[in-house]
Amino acid sequence: MLKAVKVRIYPTAEQADWLNRQFGSVRFVYNAGLRIMSHRYKRHGQSLNARHDIKKLLPVAKKSRKYGWLTESDSIALQQACLHLDQAFQRFFDPKQKAGYPRFKSKRGRQSSYHCVGVNSGDNWIRVPKIKAIKARIHRPMDGKLKSITLSRTVTGKHYAALLFETEQAAPAPLKAVDAAGVVGLDMGLSHLAIDSNGHKIANPRFLKQAQRNLKRKQQALSRKQKGSANRAKARLLVARAHERVVNARKDFQHKLSRQIVDDNQAVIVETLKVKNMMKNARLARHIGDASWHALIEKLAYKAEEKGKHLVKLDQWFPGSKTCHVCQHKSDTMLLNIRSWACPACHTRHDRDINAALNIKHQGIVQLKTAGLSVSAH
Ligand SMILES: [Zn+2]
Structure with a gap:
């Protein structure tokens, strides 16, 4: 390894x-x-x-x-x-x-x-x-x-x-059987960094937001400095330092978060197609850059591998946010700004993101079973 x-x-x-x-x-x-x-x-x-x-x-x-x-x-x-x-x-x-x-x-x-x-x-x-x-x-x-x-x-x-x-030590063999309770679906979103199928909403931490605000201020100051001036060179260094702090704070946070998610679960399910699609939308992409799910998924992937746990990347489209996780009823349309809805078929009230995370989890369990794993129900 x-x-x-x-x-x-x-x-x-x-x-x-x-x-x-x-x-x-x-x-x-x-x-x-x-x-x-x-x-x-x-x-x-x-x-x-x-x-x-x-x-x-x-x-x-x-x-x-x-x-x-x-x-x-x-x-x-x-x-x-x-x-x-x-x-x-x-x-x-x-x-x-x-x-x-x-x-x-x-x-x-x-x-x-x-x-x-x-x-x-x-x-x-x-x-x-x-x-x-x-x-x-x-x-x-x-x-x-x-x-x-x-x-x-x-x-x-x-x-x-x-x-x-x-190292001589080999990576542990991947788990052949997992418990459904040990499978977590992560819905990467804009309102939160991620929302898991257990109902936890994970926001970017305050120190990261502060560092980002500080970086933005320094960037604005830099843009006002005259090209080629000594003040511009100084401002550029300040931007670089602020940027370094954001990058380090994010990395640190993502390492701790991914470590915790992998420690607490046997399999983690993420939706990579959605991340890719949102990246195509330029206005959303800036927010996504801030959230940087891609880097989080990479950290989840190698930490899971080190522990013999599973990371499932869903790269096929499925109507995750439109489907009721209880009765599988599909709504025809679902506006982006609707945060909660009631299923017309079974009348369950859903938090949009938690419902999506639960569907991601179910979809992931289907893939784990297809790959030959046994997934026991709770
Ligand atoms: Zn329903």
């Missing part, structure tokens, strides 16, 4: 300098590759492959006088930049992903560099080739074999290392 852990690292000034050059080289390879590929295509109608054609240019460039400085960097990281570029093109050509054309990496953005040969780590240090050990804050002892280290620097100048370990 692979286990990832991200730690803060504290390079000395000299090391930070080296890291800056390392990130610069990685960025250079990525951008130069992108430039060459775009040019070849536009001028000569020729499609190059970053994984092969661009990677082959690395040793040539290193021997040249102009790009000889590339030898100062860990070469694996430079090769990896070619792979990342290749992946960006694959996303662009994949009709399902709807990714835009790859863009140049900016020296102002987040920087990163991947290392997998000659890496090591200890109690409070990490090591990558061509540089002395860097001080790190590692919270818990890691077991297993270190496979790779991805170094990064945030826009605000903090350094991190993401360590990937391979």
Whole structure:
């Protein structure tokens, strides 16, 4: 089983300098590759492959006088930049992903560099080739074999290392039988981050909302500053810091929430098609970006896998919010703004979202059974 852990690292000034050059080289390879590929295509109608054609240019460039400085960097990281570029093109050509054309990496953005040969780590240090050990804050002892280290620097100048370990311990076998009471359906919505089939409404926490308001204020201040001015640079850093706080607060909250949901249940059912459809609606998409269900679903997925539990993603449309979960009666229409309704057939009064979450749960149970699981009724 692979286990990832991200730690803060504290390079000395000299090391930070080296890291800056390392990130610069990685960025250079990525951008130069992108430039060459775009040019070849536009001028000569020729499609190059970053994984092969661009990677082959690395040793040539290193021997040249102009790009000889590339030898100062860990070469694996430079090769990896070619792979990342290749992946960006694959996303662009994949009709399902709807990714835009790859863009140049900016020296102002987040920087990163991947290392997998000659890496090591200890109690409070990490090591990558061509540089002395860097001080790190590692919270818990890691077991297993270190496979790779991805170094990064945030826009605000903090350094991190993401360590990937391979452990002997295998992931537990997925549960073959679950109890219906241990299955939870999550309806991802706009009024709440999610509503579960047990009737719990999960809102984004107050600290996250505050951080978001703060970010918005700082962004407005930035837009008023004159382009190219020192004040604009300062305002940009404030926005980056506020943004970092929002991202960290959200990540932290989602980790705790997903941990709790997976601990409390044997199977979790989510509706991925609905998330995708709402994303298509630009006005809704901004709210969804805030709620970031996608990231929550990813965390649920790997936490469930680690515990041998199930995450079912419903990607087929079904009339979840229009169907009465008690008698399965389908209403013809259901306006988005109706929060509660009474079933015309069995007269049960429904909270729109809880009813939807219950239907998601039932739908998920059907899928679990189709996959060969036994689901005992309560
Ligand atoms: Zn009914």
